[in-house]
Amino acid sequence: MNIIAHLLVSFLFIKLGDLAGIDIFWAFLFGVFIDFDHVIKVPLYLKQNGFKIVRYWNWRTSLQEPVSYLWIIPLAVFLQTWVPVFFFTTHLILDYMMSYEKQPFYPFSDLKIPKMRVKIDDFAGISTVVIVGCILLYLV
Amino acid sequence: MYIAVPSVKKTYDGIMRPISDLFHLKFNMSPNQVSILGFLIGLVSVALIFFTHWQLGLIIMCISLFLDGVDGNIARVYGLESKTGEELEIIFDRSLEALLFFALAYNFGIDYKVVFLSIYSILLMTSLRDKAKFDPGLKRVSLILLLVISYEMIISLIFFTHIGAFILQLCILDNKNQRENGENTELSFSVKNLMKTKHEADLRGR
Numbered sequence: 333m334n335i336i337a338h339l340l341v342s343f344l345f346i347k348l349g350d351l352a353g354i355d356i357f358w359a360f361l362f363g364v365f366i367d368f369d370h371v372i373k374v375p376l377y378l379k380q381n382g383f384k385i386v387r388y389w390n391w392r393t394s395l396q397e398p399v400s401y402l403w404i405i406p407l408a409v410f411l412q413t414w415v416p417v418f419f420f421t422t423h424l425i426l427d428y429m430m431s432y433e434k435q436p437f438y439p440f441s442d443l444k445i446p447k448m449r450v451k452i453d454d455f456a457g458i459s460t461v462v463i464v465g466c467i468l469l470y471l472v
Numbered sequence: 473m474y475i476a477v478p479s480v481k482k483t484y485d486g487i488m489r490p491i492s493d494l495f496h497l498k499f500n501m502s503p504n505q506v507s508i509l510g511f512l513i514g515l516v517s518v519a520l521i522f523f524t525h526w527q528l529g530l531i532i533m534c535i536s537l538f539l540d541g542v543d544g545n546i547a548r549v550y551g552l553e554s555k556t557g558e559e560l561e562i563i564f565d566r567s568l569e570a571l572l573f574f575a576l577a578y579n580f581g582i583d584y585k586v587v588f589l590s591i592y593s594i595l596l597m598t599s600l601r602d603k604a605k606f607d608p609g610l611k612r613v614s615l616i617l618l619l620v621i622s623y624e625m626i627i628s629l630i631f632f633t634h635i636g637a638f639i640l641q642l643c644i645l646d647n648k649n650q651r652e653n654g655e656n657t658e659l660s661f662s663v664k665n666l667m668k669t670k671h672e673a674d675l676r677g678r
Contacts, residue, residue: 372643376651390650394642402596403635406589410631439603439645 333426334457338364340464341422347471355415362404363419369395388432388453396427398436429456481548488545496546503547503557507564510539514568521575530615533572537612540565562598569594569611573627576615580623590627593634597641604641608633 342363345351351359370391377389394400400420408416428434431448495501501509514536520529543561547553570591577587594611601607610633617626 369643372647373650376647393646395639399642403593403638406592406596406631407635410586410589410628435649438649439600439642 333430333460335364335367337426337457337460337464338367338423340461340468341426342419344464344468344471345419345422347468349418351415355413358411358413358415359419361419362416363423366396366420366423369393390432392427392432394435394438396423397434397438398424399438399440426460429460484541485545485548488541489549491542492545492549495542496550501546503543503552504554504560506539506543506546507557507560510536510543511564511568513539514564515571518568518571518575521572521579524579526576526579526618529575530618533612533615536568565611566591566595566598572612572615576618576623577627582624582627586624586627586631590631590634593631593638597634597637600638600641600645604644606637606641606644608637 342359345363346356346359370393372393373391377386377391381389401417404416404420408414430453432453433447434445435443436445437443495506513532517529517532517536520526520532540561543557547557573587573590574584577584597607611630614626614630617629
């Protein structure tokens with residue numbers, strides 16, 4: 333999902349949950365900036381595609397798959413806050429609306445959720461931005 | 473002791489060679505016997521820490537750590553590496569770490585929850601260690617820092633180090649997976665399909 337949708341959804345739940353202080357930092361970190369894992373894939377992308385723009389290239393890592401609950405839940409217990417788990421879940425739900433192939437439990441399992449036949453990525457992205465944007469405008 | 477970098481492993485084996493010779497040739501000990509000896513000495517250090525002699529316990533723990541390095545060295549140098557030996561070492565290391573962490577938590581009166589989380593993070597990292605060939609170390613050896621910083625800080629450091637290591641392992645394996653199964657772009661799929669279709673059409677045409 334595009335970064336604007338992640339940002340808006342995080343804003344919405346920060347507003348609804350009335351979060352403050354360090355919790356806002358955790359909310360953005362796990363709701364939006366977890367997407368920074370894409371940077372890890374830059375060398376591989378350049379190696380495979382050069383400077384061509386390739387749509388639907390798999391930029392995601394296991395850091396954005398359910399397998400990451402293995403480290404996010406203990407981290408949340410350590411920090412004594414539910415915020416990382418909740419905002420990571422929102423990020424995950426939005427990403428799972430996308431059409432690309434997913435490997436939810438890699439490297440512990442090779443189970444794959446195949447690509448969707450119909451590409452709804454753009455539609456899902458735009459509709460999420462519009463709906464969440466409208467709710468936020470209403471709340472503010 | 474786990475060393476993934478071959479050059480470091482070679483240098484380390486060279487340094488440890490005289491000690492390994494002493495244990496293997498002079499005392500006629502196998503790597504597994506050295507592992508068991510190291511584990512038993514580690515148990516003595518746990519007992520000492522539990523009964524409030526933590527400084528002495530740490531010194532004994534260093535001897536156990538040293539033997540932990542010797543067993544692997546004997547195995548590599550004399551070609552005695554085995555699956556059982558590897559498993560034995562993991563079981564001994566993780567058990568000793570858990571016992572040491574709890575003994576210290578009991579001694580210094582800190583929250584057991586943090587100790588549980590640290591042990592969990594180490595186990596999590598261990599689960600992918602061989603696949604990703606990455607282990608940050610910093611488990612028992614970090615307890616030496618007790619001489620300068622509090623146990624609570626050390627155990628938190630262990631937790632964050634191993635959670636971080638697990639994240640890194642996930643990234644390493646994910647990159648490796650994508651590199652090996654390179655056909656994961658829509659473009660490569662479509663171009664490949666296009667070429668396949670063209671090839672089939674050519675064949676039919678002939």
